[in-house]
Amino acid sequence: MSVGIRHDDLRRRNRAMVISAVRRAGQPSRTEIAATTGLSHSTISAISSDLIQEGILTESKASETVSLKRGRPQVGLSLNPEAAAVLAVVLSLNSLSVAVIDYAGQVIAEEQRRLDTLTMSRDELIGECVAIVRRRLEDPDLDVQSVARIALAIQGITDSHARAMLWSPITPQTNIAFADILEREFGIPAIMENDCNMMAVALRWRDPDRYRDDFIAILLSHGIGMGLVLKGELFTGTHSSGGEFGHMIHRPGGALCRCGRRGCVEAYAGNYAIWRNARQLSENAEPVADVSDAEMRALATRARETDGPEREAYRKAGEALGFGLGSLFALIDPAPVAMVGASAAAFDLIEPALREAIAQTAGGQHSDSISFDTEPNELPLIREGCAMRALSFVDQEIFAPGAQGKSGTIRKHVA
Amino acid sequence: MSVGIRHDDLRRRNRAMVISAVRRAGQPSRTEIAATTGLSHSTISAISSDLIQEGILTESKASETVSLKRGRPQVGLSLNPEAAAVLAVVLSLNSLSVAVIDYAGQVIAEEQRRLDTLTMSRDELIGECVAIVRRRLEDPDLDVQSVARIALAIQGITDSHARAMLWSPITPQTNIAFADILEREFGIPAIMENDCNMMAVALRWRDPDRYRDDFIAILLSHGIGMGLVLKGELFTGTHSSGGEFGHMIHRPGGALCRCGRRGCVEAYAGNYAIWRNARQLSENAEPVADVSDAEMRALATRARETDGPEREAYRKAGEALGFGLGSLFALIDPAPVAMVGASAAAFDLIEPALREAIAQTAGGQHSDSISFDTEPNELPLIREGCAMRALSFVDQEIFAPGAQGKSGTIRKHVA
DNA sequence: CAGTGTTTTTTCGAGGCTCGAAAAAATAAG
DNA sequence: CTTATTTTTTCGAGCCTCGAAAAAACACTG
DSSP: OOOOOOHHHHHHHHHHHHHHHHHHHSSOBHHHHHHHHOOOHHHHHHHHHHHHHTTSEEEOOGGGSOOOSSSSOOOBEEEOGGGOEEEEEEEETTEEEEEEEETTSOEEEEEEEEOOTTTOOHHHHHHHHHHHHHHHHTOTTSOGGGEEEEEEEESSEEBTTSOOEEEOTTOSOEEEOHHHHHHHHHSSOEEEEEHHHHHHHHHHHHOTTTSSSSEEEEEESSSEEEEEEETTEEOOOSSBSOOOGGGSBSSTTOSBOTTSOBSBTHHHHSHHHHHHHHTTOOTTSOOOSOOOHHHHHHHHHHHHHSSSHHHHHHHHHHHHHHHHHHHHHHHHOOOOEEEESGGGGGHHHHHHHHHHHHHTSTTGGGGGGOOEEEEOOHHHHHHHHHHHHHHHHIIIIISSOSOSSOOSSSOOOBO | OBOOOOHHHHHHHHHHHHHHHHHHHSSOOHHHHHHHHOOOHHHHHHHHHHHHHTTSEEEOOGGGSOOOSSSSOOOOEEEOGGGOEEEEEEEETTEEEEEEEETTSOEEEEEEEEOOTTTOOHHHHHHHHHHHHHHHHTOTTSOGGGEEEEEEEESSEEBTTSOOEEEOTTOSOOOBOHHHHHHHHHSSOEEEEEHHHHHHHHHHHHOTTTSSSSEEEEEESSSEEEEEEETTEEOOOSSBSOOOGGGSBSSTTOSBOTTSOBSBTHHHHSHHHHHHHHTTOOTTSOOOSOOOHHHHHHHHHHHHHSSSHHHHHHHHHHHHHHHHHHHHHHHHOOOOEEEESGGGGGHHHHHHHHHHHHHTSTTGGGGGGOOEEEEOOHHHHHHHHHHHHHHHHIIIIISSOSOOOSBSSOOOOOO
8 A cells, every 4th residue: 555755755755866867867967967857956956965975976076077168067976986886696507797886887896607507506506606795795905884785686587576586497496595695694685686687677777768668678598588678667577577588388389498388489499499490309309408609609600501400490489589579569569679698699590580470460560660689798788787776776775765665565676 | 757756746645645545445534544644643634624625525424433432433534426527438349338427436327328339430439429428418417517537448459648549349440539539529638548457447446355466357258358457557558558468379370360360369269269169160260240148158058068169169268368378477477367258257168278278388387376256247347447547537636736747757557 | 420531633833845036156258 | 357157055935744732522430
């Protein structure tokens, strides 16, 4: 049940608004902030002087902003990089990475490790994650006090409260409450997010013009994932991270999917599925655990050269993605799509069949207006999304604490 | 870009909060309102005395609330029925209905007409709608001044701004801006909504325990429609009303759908599809325009009696609905489902195959926990949803006017 | 039936917040 | 050096919400 607005919430919300305006704009003047927030100059002046006093914002040197206009020059406000730091941890198939990001969003340290996630035990997996975080926190260059948040992204399904991994293709383990584990271990608030959702968050920051209120990020990798932003908000399921586009049903009773079910989109468009079809194996053949990027590149090259089973495999992938997107578009209407991941480099092979399939679906009439971007490198995107999410948390819950839309439920997922 | 909170927004929002608390609770005392809104007694007292002064709320007679407790008895506050009135217009296949509803939500007049919507011209269709509204407004018993809003629901796709019908199965006409037309004609704000979305809104009001934050309402009728509430908000597409569950793809290239495409869920589960399969016609056979309820009942009876093509037709319908729901559940996770419409009476024939199909999809692991309610009569539900939506508008935009949206854009879609 | 206890509702002053107007500050142009 | 222009701060006014206390309205008790 929604709750009334108390008088003191007002300041807190407007503080958060100012911080978020600075984060978005980079180095806005007080006047610009007043314009974007709609608040009066007096209010902005009061709030920003508070924030500067508290070390959250800093005034840029006057010399930096070369003004060509007459009048008193604007003083740019920016986030104080030392106000806080966050950790972004990304756990994906056979790889674990961490980055330390300052409050202004700059990466100040990072580390990456190769693991054999598929065979590791539960404790080993947790241990590695804890260890890599600990190493970063013990870095003498880092003021541990200032680390305000850890965001961990994983391929797979997380719960809707951002506490736990429920299921993941990168490990046979299930239900690991990474967020709780890290919080207990380090006493730092942590969240556990789905990798594709973080991709979507990052795309929104990177290119707010293209990826504003409604868009889709699809991960074309060993599996198929999706991050979806609708009406400016990250879309999640009711209980889990949701948006399991790869497991929408393409053909009832069809090809065997890695999840054990049949006919999922992923069972036609995941790397293992393309590989399986390229080798002309049965649709019932057990999905292989991993296909190297090199092997996929070779497959794509061969598909471009000759009209053989490789090309057909990509065609089938495109068809599955197209009908899947068509079904999705029946629900949410068409929206810009970003294709992310290694196989996005082979999107030229996928696109024709994909568009042909979409044309046969609810997205059909807009088929031409649907545009696809490709971004082959998912890891930086995921990391960036984690960082932004963690920083947004610091902005809102730490530097503008109090009743942030506490509508019964804990938190809203704002991209 | 989100916008700051001005000082005067505070009162407006809290006014809206109080009104909405009264609408939800029926006859709450000031103390109860204070509890549910979290505002202080002083504030509630001030706001409610304003609202009573303005004729929006009324105090219930003390005698009505028989208090068994000691102390000063609570005074129930209720909506003043005369504060405003709204019109709910429902346009469906061959039928047009209107109801006048007072501010407290009671129907005070209604009218229903049979039309031949499929053959009517654009002007005739518009004319009938305008005429039926005009007749209600000219009713001498009604104070026209008080009519604050018209809500019109239609089977089919509406635009996301609730202004126009874009496409509808009940007429060959497209792009009729009913909301604008009615506004121009009568000078009363109007909205145009999708019928299934209104069903969802109504279910939420009827049974907030079962249908709270996440649920699905599916209309099983000549076509298949869906209304979806996620995280307490009505789900709509980015450009249109969206949620076109019936046109998700069940079998690529499969049965011919009324929309002209192939393999849609509706092409297996709509009345015309069940009828087509029961008659063992080809999947490519042109969908019939209408199947009478009596005919569908006969089909269902026969399906219950003998294991013939009728039973198989219902089985196929269940399968299509099940795989469709499975795909949907991959995106949003399982949620309670209400099956609405005449064919919901045959849900016993549909359910086994439906559950079997779901079990093969992402909803599979929760198959048992998914529960279905049935409600054969959709019209009252749609009308109720329209009424609630129109009344919510009056609550918020008229009786608590000002900057409602906390974001720059005008927010409209709140269930 | 008057007094007492209990619960609800209103009243009232205090404290905060935002706003508009005016002042102050900082620079370019003349 | 003066004037024009733009940004930022200051200050008083006007609201709003809150807590505490008072007032109101009833049940219970002897």
